[in-house]
Amino acid sequence: MVLELQKPRPIWQIMFSTHHTDVGLLYLITSLAFLFMGGALALAIRAELFFPGAQIITDAMTFNRIFTVHGTTLIFLFIIPFASAVGNYFVPIMVRYKDMAYPKLNAIAFWMIPPSGALIWLGFADFTWYATPPYSIISAPGPAADMWIFGLKILGVSSVLGAINFVVTILKCKHPDMSIGQVPLLAWSFLTSSLIIIVAIPTFAAALLMLLTDRLGVSGFFNPAMGGDPIAYAHLFWFTFHPEVYVLVIPAIGMMYEIIPRFSRKPIFSHSSGIFAFVLLSIVSFSSWAHHMYATGMSFTEKTVFMIGTLAAVPASAMHVFNFIATMWNGRIKFSTPMMWAVGGIALFFSAGAGGVVNAAMPLDFQTHDSYWVVGHFHLFVMGTIAFGSIGYLYYMFPYVTGRMYNENMGKVHFVMSFVGTVLVFFTQHVLGLYGMPRRIFDYPPIPEWIAMNQIASVGAMIIGVSMVIFLINMIHSSAKGKLADTDDPFNLGGKYYYPFESKNPHHH
Ligand code: HEM
Numbered sequence: 001m002v003l004e005l006q007k008p009r010p011i012w013q014i015m016f017s018t019h020h021t022d023v024g025l026l027y028l029i030t031s032l033a034f035l036f037m038g039g040a041l042a043l044a045i046r047a048e049l050f051f052p053g054a055q056i057i058t059d060a061m062t063f064n065r066i067f068t069v070h071g072t073t074l075i076f077l078f079i080i081p082f083a084s085a086v087g088n089y090f091v092p093i094m095v096r097y098k099d100m101a102y103p104k105l106n107a108i109a110f111w112m113i114p115p116s117g118a119l120i121w122l123g124f125a126d127f128t129w130y131a132t133p134p135y136s137i138i139s140a141p142g143p144a145a146d147m148w149i150f151g152l153k154i155l156g157v158s159s160v161l162g163a164i165n166f167v168v169t170i171l172k173c174k175h176p177d178m179s180i181g182q183v184p185l186l187a188w189s190f191l192t193s194s195l196i197i198i199v200a201i202p203t204f205a206a207a208l209l210m211l212l213t214d215r216l217g218v219s220g221f222f223n224p225a226m227g228g229d230p231i232a233y234a235h236l237f238w239f240t241f242h243p244e245v246y247v248l249v250i251p252a253i254g255m256m257y258e259i260i261p262r263f264s265r266k267p268i269f270s271h272s273s274g275i276f277a278f279v280l281l282s283i284v285s286f287s288s289w290a291h292h293m294y295a296t297g298m299s300f301t302e303k304t305v306f307m308i309g310t311l312a313a314v315p316a317s318a319m320h321v322f323n324f325i326a327t328m329w330n331g332r333i334k335f336s337t338p339m340m341w342a343v344g345g346i347a348l349f350f351s352a353g354a355g356g357v358v359n360a361a362m363p364l365d366f367q368t369h370d371s372y373w374v375v376g377h378f379h380l381f382v383m384g385t386i387a388f389g390s391i392g393y394l395y396y397m398f399p400y401v402t403g404r405m406y407n408e409n410m411g412k413v414h415f416v417m418s419f420v421g422t423v424l425v426f427f428t429q430h431v432l433g434l435y436g437m438p439r440r441i442f443d444y445p446p447i448p449e450w451i452a453m454n455q456i457a458s459v460g461a462m463i464i465g466v467s468m469v470i471f472l473i474n475m476i477h478s479s480a481k482g483k484l485a486d487t488d489d490p491f492n493l494g495g496k497y498y499y500p501f502e503s504k505n506p507h508h509h
């Protein structure tokens with residue numbers, strides 16, 4: 001069993017280790033630190049928008065910097081490293097191998113993250129997570145913008161190295177007794193999302209280099225004054241980042257596949273349809289990127305192709321939701337904290353998908369595009385689905401990692417407050433978008449409906465903020481002082497479905 005914190009070791013031993021659970025722990029701590037840092041910036045944004053006019057942030061440039069670093073941090077420095085933490089811990093155990101396939105490469109991939117985080121935070125660029133040209137090449141102030149570009153570049157390399165490692169570990173190092181179809185769905189989620197990374201990231205890596213040389217003035221790929229085309233950047237960016245949204249969501253769904261059956265005390269309804277849906281999602285993720293660009297003057301035919309390509313992802317997502325519901329059906333469900341987060345995350349996944357279908361329908365997208373609706377849409381995914389699945393899994397792995405139990409009541413309060421807060425913030429933002437409020441603005445006219453809805457959203461954000469403090473206290477306090485966990489059955493589920501790592505590896509220490 002993986003017990004890290006019960007046998008305390010000097011920190012440098014963990015830092016210089018290449019063992020998969022040590023690297024997993026480093027990923028975990030780093031990603032959680034960035035969760036709180038990025039979350040603090042979100043609270044600043046919501047405080048600023050509580051009233052029209054300037055409140056706590058003095059100028060629009062500072063506001064732009066804050067939301068750029070907020071988004072960049074939570075996507076690249078929280079969600080992805082958190083998934084890597086879980087993958088590092090559990091994929092080798094699940095495929096019954098002693099470590100990741102390339103342990104040193106694994107540690108190197110991790111150690112690329114702190115310097116990129118430093119570049120992003122010390123620079124504090126202002127050109128949105130999308131680095132919009134021509135602004136990003138003509139006027140975005142350096143060195144902030146260049147630091148962001150280098151930060152993202154390094155993160156991309158780190159992701160690709162991590163992805164290669166997962167693919168090789170799963171395909172080549174799995175125990176010979178285990179067929180690929182028997183590999184647990186969480187490990188499958190890493191296999192499929194890693195394959196997406198390997199195909200998708202190089203395009204953006206190239207675009208970043210082009211952005212940099214454009215900024216240096218030696219090229220004009222995206223600079224209209226030099227005959228370049230900013231829309232070309234949009235294509236390159238979204239060719240990587242639409243698939244990337246599935247890279248973010250697939251591991252979270254994989255984590256739910258660990259939680260839902262255990263706490264329903266039933267096997268998963270259909271293992272093979274889970275695999276099928278992951279594979280399908282990873283393929284169709286490449287057929288939708290231009291749904292971000294309906295408003296850029298594409299032809300009707302092009303728009304139709306991308307609309308259909310986008311809708312192809314809906315059945316795959318629905319298969320997962322169906323699989324979860326069918327697993328819970330008639331189960332003896334125990335609503336411990338991890339289960340609450342997973343079920344809440346599935347409900348929000350469904351709502352988020354419904355909003356996505358509206359965006360994907362190109363005539364409707366002309367209404368929602370660049371409005372607060374889009375902010376609501378993708379946050380229901382990144383917060384409501386991905387962060388919920390991840391946090392649920394964190395509670396789930398807590399006893400296995402620390403050997404102690406977290407405080408269940410605090411975990412439940414954390415969930416209820418976060419769920420209510422998430423609904424208040426992001427459902428309201430959808431409506432706010434329909435009332436015409438554009439995204440990415442620092443100030444807004446005093447329209448009574450806008451003020452009311454911004455205030456509801458800001459109150460929701462504060463509720464989430466408070467719940468996160470409870471979470472932090474629970475994690476820190478329980479990992480030192482929590483009651484000792486029975487690592488064979490920490491959640492008192494009884495029966496035979498609760499052993500997460502029943503496939504114990506004889507070679508594993
Ligand atoms: C799987 C989880 C998903 C995530 C994490 C996600 C994330 C995002 C993000 C980050 C954006 C906007 C980015 C920006 O402009 O800055 C976005 C926009 C969009 N999403 Fe999603 N999305 C997901 C699923 C879906 C699904 C299932 C659909 C359709 C069925 C969809 C349709 C769209 C469309 C059409 C837009 C463009 C809206 C516009 O700008 O007008 N998304 N999504």
Ligand SMILES: [Cu+2]
Nearest residue numbers: 242289291292
């Ligand atoms: Cu997309």
